[in-house]
């Protein structure tokens with residue numbers, strides 16, 4: 001098996017756990033946050049900078065790479081790791097989420113999805129087989145089954161039919177997947193309906209994937225509802241397999257996700273808000289672009305050990321952002337990623353010391369909810 | 371004296387020379403190329419990356435920093451070195467070039483120039499005294515006298531009056547300059563008129579500056595005319611002072627400038643074209659964004675030792691640029707700056723070995739003129 005999971009420590013009071021994720025490109029401590037590198041680059045960052053701050057595994061998007069530069073080109077380059085000069089872990093999504101988001105530009109059948117490129121309008125077809133073929137060409141360590149992310153809100157009947165199709169598609173993905181050096185994860189759907197979540201888990205677990213994602217959350221529903229679905233769904237999953245909550249990356253959701261037993265997260269949030277001048281700190285967000293920081297000569301976060309906070313002031317970063325200088329968003333991106341990676345590290349430490357509940361309490365007592 | 375120059379080696383066949391420039395922030399081998407960091411950042415680069423590739427001294431623009439974030443703010447931050455976290459050398463221009471380029475937005479009198487900000491239209495006044503005050507607040511190692519860059523073409527009478535005023539302004543700058551830890555350079559003007567160049571040199575040399583710039587070249591005139599003016603003007607300057615040719619940074623002009631005895635250069639060219647996907651090589655320019663490089667899996671320049679060429683392919687860089695990813699222009703910028711810094715290093719070596727003419731011949735035999 002290309003991907004295996006080792007459970008190291010279970011929290012005695014919550015579902016939180018620490019483990020190790022073994023991949024062909026390294027062993028990573030979980031719970032882990034995966035920075036997003038949509039187009040074969042984590043926006044504004046170099047692979048060296050990612051490595052320096054302790055990034056283990058990143059996510060890249062099949063839909064984008066399939067359209068540009070094309071999966072065959074990346075295969076010719078020697079695969080995605082070689083193409084982007086990243087020797088750590090890579091996970092690719094299936095492209096399903098992006099294709100289904102295209103709205104009127106796409107048409108769904110049992111066979112797959114016909115869609116038009118958002119770049120040039122050209123017509124394409126993605127199916128479980130095709131998405132798997134593309135991901136095999138890209139050569140990530142972990143690839144995802146082609147699914148439909150049930151939108152929110154969705155009525156019961158839509159969610160039921162969609163979830164059943166996702167199960168059939170997962171089976172087709174598994175049949176199409178032949179690369180032994182990568183692991184294919186199934187994606188649990190079911191919308192906000194517990195019985196559908198249970199059926200989805202049961203369908204996927206019968207296919208025995210090396211890991212399971214929980215999809216269809218963080219899609220616009222209230223956070224308490226997401227937490228409720230997590231509390232219900234995660235315990236249904238096999239304990240010896242990694243669990244991946246897709247598209248979640250704000251500190252509050254990471255704490256709660258970890259508490260329910262999630263091992264892997266990804267989100268564009270930290271990098272996207274960084275480019276708008278918003279930085280994350282242990283006390284909540286700070287909009288460093290704001291006028292109040294014009295003459296603030298302290299670092300973004302005096303407690304942070306990142307390259308940005310060790311060397312640059314809020315005043316300088318604000319100046320760069322106001323002047324639309326690239327180095328400004330490099331600095332905020334570095335800080336935000338470093339912040340989240342440290343945050344995950346601190347959570348792992350708390351779990352190992354069996355102090356996770358205290359960590360969570362401390363977190364919520366300081367975090368300004370936004 | 372904050373700035374001194376030591377002449378190390380004179381070429382036996384041309385005016386080329388190797389020297390050392392002593393500044394409060396380091397000693398730099400000349401001839402040297404200074405990357406441009408207009409808004410307190412060399413576009414897309416970190417100070418660490420600049421240092422890693424051997425950058426000694428950078429240029430920053432007084433006009434831009436005066437308007438945003440303001441020289442007082444930078445003084446409060448501890449000066450420009452501290453503000454931008456750059457402990458190498460810095461040279462600031464006087465702002466004259468930018469202000470005079472504003473066209474209808476500015477009004478010139480003997481006292482100075484009234485102009486409107488290109489950012490918000492607010493009204494400002496720059497004079498020799500004010501430009502010097504601003505540059506003292508910024509605290510660069512080398513600052514420039516406030517001058518008018520005579521446009522090309524300019525009739526004799528305009529050039530004569532403008533050049534005479536630049537001399538009077540240089541005297542006022544010198545009187546206003548009180549910081550002992552920075553050197554003030556005079557700027558030779560005179561348009562394309564040799565007798566005016568001679569008068570300008572004579573006026574400025576009588577003020578005994580620690581260095582002299584040659585302004586008013588590379589402003590649209592044919593290159594042979596620029597070379598003719600250099601051949602005439604440089605020998606008029608004192609041998610024991612550094613000579614700076616403003617706004618020049620293409621390899622062909624660097625070779626010729628060095629041949630005529632120039633010690634310092636700056637130009638936005640390498641960083642600006644990098645952001646458009648054009649890279650410099652010893653064989654001339656290469657537009658890495660072009661379709662022909664889509665499947666080209668070799669580095670930009672197989673002989674180059676920069677971070678970009680050691681780790682990334684033309685195909686990957688092209689993909690990043692087509693996808694408008696910031697990391698693409700980081701990579702091309704790194705290469706172009708490294709290329710020019712290496713190019714200067716090779717010229718210094720050739721001069722030290724008294725092989726500069728052979729170097730120049732070799733260069734021209736390969737370089738595609740563009």
Ligand SMILES: [Zn+2]
Nearest residue numbers: 304306309335
């Ligand atoms: Zn930081």
Ligand SMILES: [Zn+2]
Nearest residue numbers: 674676679705
């Ligand atoms: Zn290079």
